[in-house]
Amino acid sequence: MTRPPAAGAPDPSGNRILAALLEATRTRLEAGIDVVPLHRQQFTNRYDTPMLTVDFPIDAVLSVVATLANGSTCEVATVGREGFVEIDAALASRIAHRTSFCQIPGHVARMPIDTFQAELDTNREFKTLVLHAVRTRTFMTEQLAMCNLKHTIVERFARWLLMTRDRVQRVEVNVTHEFLAMMLGSRRAGISQAAATLQEAGCIAYRRGIVKILDDAALIARACECYATERDAIEMSFQNAGRGKHC
Amino acid sequence: MTRPPAAGAPDPSGNRILAALLEATRTRLEAGIDVVPLHRQQFTNRYDTPMLTVDFPIDAVLSVVATLANGSTCEVATVGREGFVEIDAALASRIAHRTSFCQIPGHVARMPIDTFQAELDTNREFKTLVLHAVRTRTFMTEQLAMCNLKHTIVERFARWLLMTRDRVQRVEVNVTHEFLAMMLGSRRAGISQAAATLQEAGCIAYRRGIVKILDDAALIARACECYATERDAIEMSFQNAGRGKHC
DNA sequence: CACGATCCGTACGGTAGCGTACCGACGCTA
DNA sequence: TAGCGTCGGTACGCTACCGTACGGATCGTG
Numbered sequence A, B: 001m002t003r004p005p006a007a008g009a010p011d012p013s014g015n016r017i018l019a020a021l022l023e024a025t026r027t028r029l030e031a032g033i034d035v036v037p038l039h040r041q042q043f044t045n046r047y048d049t050p051m052l053t054v055d056f057p058i059d060a061v062l063s064v065v066a067t068l069a070n071g072s073t074c075e076v077a078t079v080g081r082e083g084f085v086e087i088d089a090a091l092a093s094r095i096a097h098r099t100s101f102c103q104i105p106g107h108v109a110r111m112p113i114d115t116f117q118a119e120l121d122t123n124r125e126f127k128t129l130v131l132h133a134v135r136t137r138t139f140m141t142e143q144l145a146m147c148n149l150k151h152t153i154v155e156r157f158a159r160w161l162l163m164t165r166d167r168v169q170r171v172e173v174n175v176t177h178e179f180l181a182m183m184l185g186s187r188r189a190g191i192s193q194a195a196a197t198l199q200e201a202g203c204i205a206y207r208r209g210i211v212k213i214l215d216d217a218a219l220i221a222r223a224c225e226c227y228a229t230e231r232d233a234i235e236m237s238f239q240n241a242g243r244g245k246h247c
Numbered sequence C: 001c002a003c004g005a006t007c008c009g010t011a012c013g014g015t016a017g018c019g020t021a022c023c024g025a026c027g028c029t030a
Numbered sequence D: 001t002a003g004c005g006t007c008g009g010t011a012c013g014c015t016a017c018c019g020t021a022c023g024g025a026t027c028g029t030g
Helices: A016-020 A024-032 A113-122 A122-152 A153-168 A177-183 A188-200 A216-222 A226-244 B016-020 B023-030 B113-122 B124-150 B152-168 B177-184 B188-200 B216-222 B224-242
Strands: A034-040 A041-046 A051-055 A061-069 A073-079 A099-105 A106-112 A172-173 A204-207 A211-212 B034-039 B043-047 B053-057 B061-067 B075-081 B097-104 B106-114 B172-174 B204-207 B210-213
Touching: A016 A024, A016 A122, A024 A122, A034 B061, A034 B204, A051 A061, A051 A113, A073 A099, A073 A122, A073 A153, A073 A177, A099 A153, A106 A113, A106 A188, A106 B097, A106 B106, A113 A122, A122 A153, A122 A226, A122 B061, A122 B075, A122 B124, A153 A172, A153 A177, A153 A188, A153 A211, A153 A216, A153 A226, A177 A188, A188 A204, A188 B023, B016 B023, B016 B061, B016 B124, B023 B124, B053 B061, B053 B113, B075 B097, B075 B124, B075 B152, B075 B177, B106 B113, B113 B124, B124 B152, B152 B172, B152 B177, B152 B188, B152 B210, B152 B224, B177 B188, B188 B204
Parallel strands: none
Antiparallel strands: A034 A106, A041 A099, A051 A106, A061 A073, A061 A099, A172 A211, A204 A211, B034 B106, B043 B097, B053 B106, B061 B075, B061 B097, B172 B210, B204 B210
16 A cells, blocks of 8 residues: 555456565566456456456445346455455456456456466465465355345345445445445335335435435444454454465 | 175275276275275264364265254265265365265265375376265255255155165165255154155155165256256266276 | 153244335436 | 535335244153
């Protein structure tokens, strides 16, 4: 976070994995990195196709979805500046097994997959950080599996909003009910209902595609515990991952 | 699968990861492996505690669960002879982040975690197989996240039964409705209902803790597509993982 | 063979969320 | 400023599933 962002294009170290690297490594890697802006719904990977790059979100938020035979999709992971897509690249694969796209517009630090895998093979510090990110992501997907089963739409909506706030570091998020319904695997009407509930409680305000957090504490109170669990898992991961330590 | 099992204790190569290893590697590793019988509900890991061993199921089936603050649990992954617990061991960690226990009694090939991690660092063949197993497991958890949200209890019950059948390689599975309810995150009564539905359709028969598959095709027809998706993912993984290839 | 424990069938009211649909409000563009 | 596309409010009947509860069947054990 030393270099000032150049004309709207933020620094790669806005991504927490890249930020945690030793100066020397980061400088070397950044030579091969492009900071790329993504617009909403822009694909970064499609399932069963080769991965060409690995993307480390900076201020964008990406979404990894599973696709059913009937074409309907459902989010199975959300990835912000704490992670990267696609984890398959760190798991002896060059094929993406899921589709991922941009959920909240912003920038990613884009690395060629060859660079990524070469670094993984030779740089223990990088490897540890990446593997920790894989573990955290898996942990979050596991949490989601339970959350989807046990928690209401209101709870999951609140959790989603808080996580997204943490990722984009803004209290205002650009997102429509329609889009959110896709993310949470529910109806658009269900989201409208949940949004109304949270608005009546004074937690949020929204209008045509913009949701704003008004009362942080109240929102947390209405979110399921999965929010705190995931947030803590991410923080723990970066505490322990510092400078390539095992934990 | 060359050595005959010794008096009820099956060979470690009943686990597909170990079986896929080159002869030399397998012989060397098996010197440090114990084949351990597990009884139902026996824990293999507890969350936030150090992992001492890595377990490769042979004819046992293990369950990885997430725990809510109120103590209720929910399965986030099932692991049979295609995998191992806990994946954290392959992801730069020595702490288990989830609890795992024996779901279907049987044997696991148990390896000290030091052996596991040393082999991972030095043996590319082993590393590839293990990373593929991590990827497949993550894929299955992702599938579960969607499945929990989109599919009915009957569909999920059928899927669970088919997957378990494939893992234990028997058409009769020892499991109570109560236990299954815990696995699928529903009520016991909900499982009884689903079981009755499948029995009326002639798919299964059951009595006091034993479920038997009668009509394979009919059961598959009533299961959600996640069964085929997961089964294919596992097979694909072992096809591609053969002898340490990337894919 | 009797007993107790486990396991399963079934039922009740209640609720979250679905699929669908219609309409009004907003905001961009010409 | 008029028009149109997008977005959100709301409503209907309906289904899946919940929490709870009670009683009967089965099985192992003394």
